[in-house]
Amino acid sequence: MTAAATPSSPLPSDTPVCSGCATVSEQVREGHPWCDVCGWYLVYDPDHSDWTSFAERKYRRRAADYERRVTASAEQVHRASAALRDRVPDGWRVSACQHGDGAIHTVDIRPPTGTIDATACLTPPDDDGGWHVRVHNRAQRIDFPLYRAGGARAASFASPGDALDAAVNALRVEIAGATTRR
Ligand SMILES: [Zn+2]
DSSP, X not given: OOGGGSOOOOOGGGSOBBTTTOOBOOEEETTEEEETTTTEEOEEETTTTEEEOHHHHHHHHHHHHHHXXXXXXXXXXXXXXXXXXXXXXXXXXXXXXXXXXXXXXXXXXXXXXXXXXXXXXXXXXXXTOOBEEEEEETTTTEEEEOBOTTOSSBXXXXXXXXXXXXXXXXHHHHHHHHHHXX
């Protein structure tokens, strides 16, 4: 007996079974299998080895992209934190953080104890950007990103060191403001 004599079972991808309702599609419209139950075209998703709607595939890809970015951010933050600990002024603290389960990792900068209850979060770049800085001033209950001078666009810093310097300056402004208000 040779393997050729055994009829090969069809791959699961050959039969368009809708991921939404588990019905086998028996119609083709506009060149795509059509699920009459859900009322949508079916497209094969190689990442999940199933047939699903275009909207669901798009959603899954976005979710996968976001997950990749979260994983990458953990590594970026880990690498940057060590370098930033050497650069931060005396008494200031640098820590690697993840604000919430599944969130993008950040480097958090805190001013010396006794100055102000505020944190600056440094978010690592995705594919096409730099580091971004957000200031959380819990004493004043305000939260804002750093912007380009005079611009409506968020400031983007090429290196974590540049982002750190901007974060320290912004927090010093908050500390000075708190001192004035006292
Ligand atoms: Zn369906």
